[in-house]
Amino acid sequence: MAVLTPELRAQAEAIVARYPRPRSAILPLLYLVQSVEGWVSPEGLREVAELLGLRTAEVEAVATFYTMIRPRPTGRHVVNVCTNLSCALRGGRDVYAAAREAAGLRPGEESSADGLFTVREEECLGACDGAPVMQVDFANHERVTPERARELLDALRRGEVPAPSRGAAPRDFRHACRILAGVEDLA
Amino acid sequence: MSDGPRIITAHWGDERVIPYEGYVRVGGYEGLRRALAMSPEEVIAEVKASGLRGRGGAGFPTGVKWSFVPQDTGKPTYVVCNFDESEPGTFNNRELVEREPHQVLEGIAIAAYAIRSNLAFIYCRGEFLWPGSVLRRALEEAYEHGVLGERVLGTDHRLDVVLHRGAGAYICGEETALLSSLEGYRGQPRQRPPFPAIEGLYASPTVINNVETLCFVPHILRNGASWFTSIGTERSPGTKVFSISGKVERPGNYELPMGTPFRVLLEEHAGGVLGGRALKAWTPGGSSTPMLTAEHLDVALDFESVQQAGSMLGTGAVMVMDETDCMVEAVRRMVRFYAHESCGKCTPCREGTWWVSRVLDRIEAGYGRPEDLPLLEDLVPNLLFRGFCPLLDGAVSPVASGLRHFREEFERHIEERRCPFTGRGSATGVAEPPAPPAPQEPAPGPVPLSEVLG
Numbered sequence A: 001m002a003v004l005t006p007e008l009r010a011q012a013e014a015i016v017a018r019y020p021r022p023r024s025a026i027l028p029l030l031y032l033v034q035s036v037e038g039w040v041s042p043e044g045l046r047e048v049a050e051l052l053g054l055r056t057a058e059v060e061a062v063a064t065f066y067t068m069i070r071p072r073p074t075g076r077h078v079v080n081v082c083t084n085l086s087c088a089l090r091g092g093r094d095v096y097a098a099a100r101e102a103a104g105l106r107p108g109e110e111s112s113a114d115g116l117f118t119v120r121e122e123e124c125l126g127a128c129d130g131a132p133v134m135q136v137d138f139a140n141h142e143r144v145t146p147e148r149a150r151e152l153l154d155a156l157r158r159g160e161v162p163a164p165s166r167g168a169a170p171r172d173f174r175h176a177c178r179i180l181a182g183v184e185d186l187a
Numbered sequence B: 001m002s003d004g005p006r007i008i009t010a011h012w013g014d015e016r017v018i019p020y021e022g023y024v025r026v027g028g029y030e031g032l033r034r035a036l037a038m039s040p041e042e043v044i045a046e047v048k049a050s051g052l053r054g055r056g057g058a059g060f061p062t063g064v065k066w067s068f069v070p071q072d073t074g075k076p077t078y079v080v081c082n083f084d085e086s087e088p089g090t091f092n093n094r095e096l097v098e099r100e101p102h103q104v105l106e107g108i109a110i111a112a113y114a115i116r117s118n119l120a121f122i123y124c125r126g127e128f129l130w131p132g133s134v135l136r137r138a139l140e141e142a143y144e145h146g147v148l149g150e151r152v153l154g155t156d157h158r159l160d161v162v163l164h165r166g167a168g169a170y171i172c173g174e175e176t177a178l179l180s181s182l183e184g185y186r187g188q189p190r191q192r193p194p195f196p197a198i199e200g201l202y203a204s205p206t207v208i209n210n211v212e213t214l215c216f217v218p219h220i221l222r223n224g225a226s227w228f229t230s231i232g233t234e235r236s237p238g239t240k241v242f243s244i245s246g247k248v249e250r251p252g253n254y255e256l257p258m259g260t261p262f263r264v265l266l267e268e269h270a271g272g273v274l275g276g277r278a279l280k281a282w283t284p285g286g287s288s289t290p291m292l293t294a295e296h297l298d299v300a301l302d303f304e305s306v307q308q309a310g311s312m313l314g315t316g317a318v319m320v321m322d323e324t325d326c327m328v329e330a331v332r333r334m335v336r337f338y339a340h341e342s343c344g345k346c347t348p349c350r351e352g353t354w355w356v357s358r359v360l361d362r363i364e365a366g367y368g369r370p371e372d373l374p375l376l377e378d379l380v381p382n383l384l385f386r387g388f389c390p391l392l393d394g395a396v397s398p399v400a401s402g403l404r405h406f407r408e409e410f411e412r413h414i415e416e417r418r419c420p421f422t423g424r425g426s427a428t429g430v431a432e433p434p435a436p437p438a439p440q441e442p443a444p445g446p447v448p449l450s451e452v453l454g
Ligand SMILES: Cc1cc2nc3c(=O)[nH]c(=O)nc-3n(C[C@H](O)[C@H](O)[C@H](O)COP(=O)(O)O)c2cc1C
Pocket: B053, B054, B055, B056, B057, B058, B059, B060, B062, B082, B083, B084, B085, B086, B087, B170, B171, B172, B173, B174, B175, B176, B208, B209, B210, B211, B213, B214, B389, B390, B391
């Protein structure tokens, strides 16, 4: 089964046209594939390669370099908790532990068995004035306590989109990937 | 509170300047208008005369960089705005974009005119979902109002700006890695020279500037170079947006004249150390700049003075640690970042950051060995300046400065077999830390095998 529908293929071609050279479109195209699958599967890699006239291995070499391109199935929501210095000084590690627990992760697990959450320990998210910082699908929540982290995950479990500290939030990880591909925008 | 002149944050808090009309109402795009009435060479001369230095870390004079761009290569020229902001502790680019996105666009447009470029890119950090959307909206407005497009402000200068989102790799902030990434390769640094100004994006002349740097440009065009040099210090003119975080009462971004003493930033603006505790350590410019201590409270925050004090101004990102914070843990956390973000291209960095991480992990966990401190001290000079790019030097900074200023804390960890701050360690039954994930495999460089093999 093809990952990209004819409609998405048309969007992919518009993305390629933004750049002087097609290969520059590789990241947005990977995001586009990821917005369908929630990750980039081998079939997804093949389709990106075909769109750009590259070999699959060349696309894979690029995809594996970037942590936001997911090489395995990913939860509906991606929760990133910053534990870099300024957040660690303000309790970021406790927030990370609480988020993992609330997602129901066992040691060593990154994604929950119910497919709802992927929880990651993140490096500085460029918002240290709001430490500790937690992102839900790349929308920032600042000054998060372990208690607040649990509340946020509960809200997501109920299907809500919690309001971030600034700006607007995407519905879920796949929606975030459409925004990152540049084919949709935040409200 | 001593209030100096605020230039690029003057309208912060006023949400009306976010949309195009509000920005224009406060004088926005006046700098671009002036620039377009001058020749590109005159624009470069003005920026040169202002002494503006890059705010992305290295402090290179902006006008000088622009003047390196050759105009006789027959190739197009490009401007790239570096909005990858990922140096730990740094968050001013993000707020500059969120609060006044057109200011950055105006800077980009002036830079493009100055080097006769018709295409610019904004490399936006992937995790900056909302800030990127703010920029996207501003770009749409700029096209609608004829600031971008076929005829910039009615002149025959053409400019398109493409927003490009990264995908989670600190190294892509390094300018040559950024170019590899923007060309669609793994984000690994390239040999310099040739410098990007000569051979950058698609091997064409390219100017790369930080968001904050570009924000100053419209004001310099509007108010003149001599106005800018009247602020700050002689060799570091203008203001700087300092990001301060960690153990302070009021973390945030504060725009102050270059040369403002650290004490003023900490005490008058950030409200002092959290809970009135004593200052122990601070980074002047992100975690890759050597830490300073309470003895350095009166160091002036400009490129030269911070260097004299044994560190670097870097991105002006101050992370503050107080008397209750463990320096071994702080150093361990900082080094882990670089070990994680090492792009894997060169051995000293790929392997070195991994080994230093292992040693620090075991010291913090109470499994340190007496020979570990000499080992770390030996690693420092063996790693410094041995990497292909400066990322490795950033990894070494916290280790070297941690040992320089806080050696006795490292010694106590080893002697007591636990962390003296948390009380936890092998002495209290903490398990020996497992090895961190293995270093990355050496990765294919920007030239794919298929091209080499034909
Ligand atoms: C490891 C590393 C990471 C960097 N990250 C950034 C960054 O995120 N943003 C940035 O503007 N400059 C970053 N730089 C500096 C850039 O290489 C470059 O000097 C800068 O973008 C030039 O702009 P400026 O002259 O306006 O400062 C980084 C440098 C290194 C070595």
